Amino acid sequence: MSSGIKAIPDAPQRLEWRVARVVEVRRDTPTAHTLVLNVPGWPGHRAGQHVDVRLVADDGYQAQRSYSIASPPEEPTVALTVERIGDGEVSPYLTDVLHAGDGVEVRGPIGGYFVWDIAQGGPLFLVAGGSGVVPLMAMLRHRACAGSRVPARLLYSTRTLDGIIYRDELARLASPELGVTYTVTRDAPASWTGYRRRIDRAMLEEVGWSAADAPRVYVCGPTPLVESVATLLVELGHDPMRVKTERFGPTG
Amino acid sequence: MQTEEMRLDGNAAGGVLRDIFARDMTAALATCIGCERTSPVGTLLDYGGDMGVILRCPTCDTVMLRVVVSTPGWFRVDASGIALLLIPSQGA
Numbered sequence: 143m144s145s146g147i148k149a150i151p152d153a154p155q156r157l158e159w160r161v162a163r164v165v166e167v168r169r170d171t172p173t174a175h176t177l178v179l180n181v182p183g184w185p186g187h188r189a190g191q192h193v194d195v196r197l198v199a200d201d202g203y204q205a206q207r208s209y210s211i212a213s214p215p216e217e218p219t220v221a222l223t224v225e226r227i228g229d230g231e232v233s234p235y236l237t238d239v240l241h242a243g244d245g246v247e248v249r250g251p252i253g254g255y256f257v258w259d260i261a262q263g264g265p266l267f268l269v270a271g272g273s274g275v276v277p278l279m280a281m282l283r284h285r286a287c288a289g290s291r292v293p294a295r296l297l298y299s300t301r302t303l304d305g306i307i308y309r310d311e312l313a314r315l316a317s318p319e320l321g322v323t324y325t326v327t328r329d330a331p332a333s334w335t336g337y338r339r340r341i342d343r344a345m346l347e348e349v350g351w352s353a354a355d356a357p358r359v360y361v362c363g364p365t366p367l368v369e370s371v372a373t374l375l376v377e378l379g380h381d382p383m384r385v386k387t388e389r390f391g392p393t394g
Numbered sequence: 395m396q397t398e399e400m401r402l403d404g405n406a407a408g409g410v411l412r413d414i415f416a417r418d419m420t421a422a423l424a425t426c427i428g429c430e431r432t433s434p435v436g437t438l439l440d441y442g443g444d445m446g447v448i449l450r451c452p453t454c455d456t457v458m459l460r461v462v463v464s465t466p467g468w469f470r471v472d473a474s475g476i477a478l479l480l481i482p483s484q485g486a
Contacts, residue, residue: 157412194409208406252408254418254482255436365402387437389403 157249159196160184164244165219170307173226174273175237176212178219181248187211189284190257190277190360190388193222193250197232207232210276210362210388211251214283220248223307225273256360256388260285264292264358267350269341269371271299271363274390278362279308286315295321297349299341299367301328323349341367343374353379362388404438407447410461411435414469415481423480428456430477435459451475 162179169175192210199205213221226237240246258266258281266285268278275298285292300306303326316322325337325345337345351357359380361371368387375385404411404420411419420436431453438449438458447461458475473479 156416157409192405192408206409208402208409249409252412252418252420253405253436254421255434256405256420386434387403388405 157252158183159247159249161245162220162248164240164242164246166242167240170223171305173237173305174223174307175226176221176223177236177240177246178213178221179246179248180218181220184218184220185251187215187220187251188254188257188259189214189280191251191253191280192277193220193248193252195222195232195236196247196249197235198247205231208252209236210280212276212279212283214280214287216284216287220250223273223276223279256362256386258284258358258360260288260290260292262358264294265351265355266292266294267357267359268294268296269298269346269350269359269361269363270296271341271367272301272305272390273307274361274363274367274388275307276362277388278360279311281360282312282315282320285320291319293319295323295349295351297323297325297341297345299325299327299363302326303330303334321349341371341374343378346371346374346378350375353381356381356384359385360388361385363390365389402440403436404434404440404449405436407440407442407449407461408436410447410463414461414471417481419481421482424458424476425478426451426454426456426458427475427477429454432478432480446470 160181162181164177165180166178192208194206194208196206209222211220212223224233224236227233270278312322327340330338361368368389372385372387376382408420422435423432424435425432439452440449442448446463449459450457456475460472462470
């Protein structure tokens with residue numbers, strides 16, 4: 143591509159592998175780390191999109207995984223929040239080995255289905271399980287950066303209180319227009335006054351909008367959570383085409 | 395349970411599909427030849443591993459699209475499980 147011609151993110155074009163440079167590593171939780179990348183020639187992205195990350199060993203063996211982008215389109219760098227999977231091939235390298243200044247191969251942005259732009263409006267109902275919060279955080283950051291007051295609610299399920307990613311930032315973002323609700327499904331301390339069970343029908347009715355409000359719904363997390371929540375929402379009368387899903391697997 | 399836990403979806407296959415079709419395919423709509431239900435490609439169930447992509451219908455489990463990327467110089471695409479593929483001609 144010649145310089146000076148800005149690519150349109152959705153125009154037909156091949157995806158090139160690019161060597162990104164790690165500019166910062168943040169430890170969000172004991173197991174989730176954020177890599178902030180400077181990607182030369184990055185064409186920009188939409189909230190909810192992901193990148194493929196490729197690692198190549200000295201013997202030529204390759205491993206490739208998809209990671210959601212956590213940063214909003216308004217930022218020039220690309221932030222990936224990676225949950226470390228103990229026996230994984232890729233995530234331990236990304237969380238434990240990579241440091242600022244290191245290079246890593248990425249291609250993207252990828253995805254035109256699980257995306258949200260301010261212009262699509264709301265209300266917005268975001269449902270996350272574990273590290274499934276990452277693409278939803280990009281949407282909330284996009285909303286904040288753009289100064290949007292689109293009503294939004296986040297329902298975020300984690301096993302432990304320590305496992306909540308972006309907890310401080312979510313506390314700052316929370317407002318009358320942005321509700322943040324957690325449910326801690328395992329090992330919640332006695333002092334925890336919030337939900338302490340898996341997301342169920344009653345919780346969706348209490349936290350989310352009714353189907354009559356026609357919210358745009360994004361559900362991201364492990365497959366069992368995604369399938370259960372999507373099924374419950376459709377049973378509650380939500381239009382299946384407005385309930386968008388993305389499954390996160392522990393593929394390391 | 396292990397298989398179910400490992401199952402991803404067509405969103406994760408977006409990079410490989412983009413490689414082949416040179417455009418985003420996750421927002422494309424695919425009609426299953428088995429149950430005739432139409433689903434966004436991003437919601438199809440992905441059972442593929444490092445060898446490629448196997449996308450199944452979320453309703454009836456029919457294999458809709460199979461892509462093998464390990465044949466040097468070729469992408470092998472078997473789309474015989476898709477009755478109709480609607481691809482947005484501009485960004486969704």
